[in-house]
Amino acid sequence: MESFFSTPLSSLEDFITEHGFTKVHAQTIYTQIYKHGAKSFEEISGLPQKLYSLLEKKYCFDFLEIAKIQESVDDKTVKLLFKLSDGRTVETVCVPFQKKYTLCLSSQVGCAMKCSFCFTGTQGLTRSLEKKEIILQYIQAYAYIKEKFEGHQAAPNIVFMGQGEPLHNIDNVADAIEILKTTEGMGLGPRQITLSTAGYLPGIKRFSELGSVNFALSFHSPFNEERNELIPLNKAYPIADLIEELKSIKLMKRQFLTFEYLIIRDLNHTRKHVEEIGRLLKDMPVIFNLIPFNEFPGAPYKRPEMAAVEEFKAGLMELGFHAMIRTTKGDDILAACGQLTSQETLS
């Protein structure tokens, strides 16, 4: 049996029309499941009787097990631990912003990139997620939020900023995005989706395959020596090569490249850093997202003073860049940036 959540609308249409039914039936099914939250074919009324039995023989609804739910006492951030069919686990974080949530999806179990500031990076890569495992994180986290928090009915945005390097699993990520963008289904717009990379150049070269979604780079330092320490991947794909490639990304009107900048105490936020950033990124449409480092057990770095973060921000703005400081959410449940792990206990 095939998973319904691995099936693009075009394949469902082909299957249904081959059996003498119409594309409209396929579109109705997609709408009912993705937009209205039907969890089985039985919950969809009005289909021809013969079609139900055909569909039930062909497709299954293999939802993920939600093994653990943690809610931040501070700010309604929710962290869901999903257990996959092979017993592995991944985390999805739901971050509230005004009336909408943003879902921080994982793309891999663990990660091969070994960034020195990241909890996930300490684990190594176990495997990449299948497209259905990416889609189901979204569907099930959205369903949870809708039920739990009144007033949060709108389809959440997505950031691929959970566990894993999404461009290291670009085929499954691209397929999942395509399904979630399908108009008759979830109908997400490309601007609702942001993909964040540590700088995996082979994936950046294929970024246009993802169709105008927002791009974010974990930047963290303009100096190779420092960036090599923070993101070992930089040794293979140094900053200058990344920046050259980013210049070829086609942006829509009022769309920017986001540069995530983790600010670590006494490390990467001096005047010298500001000047080098100005030289490297001159005239590029970049927005800086400044993230004060979130400490985790055994972390090798310290959180900066807020005054130092403000000063760094002011330096970037003097150069003409947009810059904002991201407030840390979900800190109390280790749901903040760089704190996710697949080794969460299920108790």
Ligand code: SF4
């Ligand atoms: S920061 Fe991202 S790319 Fe780096 S180790 Fe963590 S999950 Fe992987």
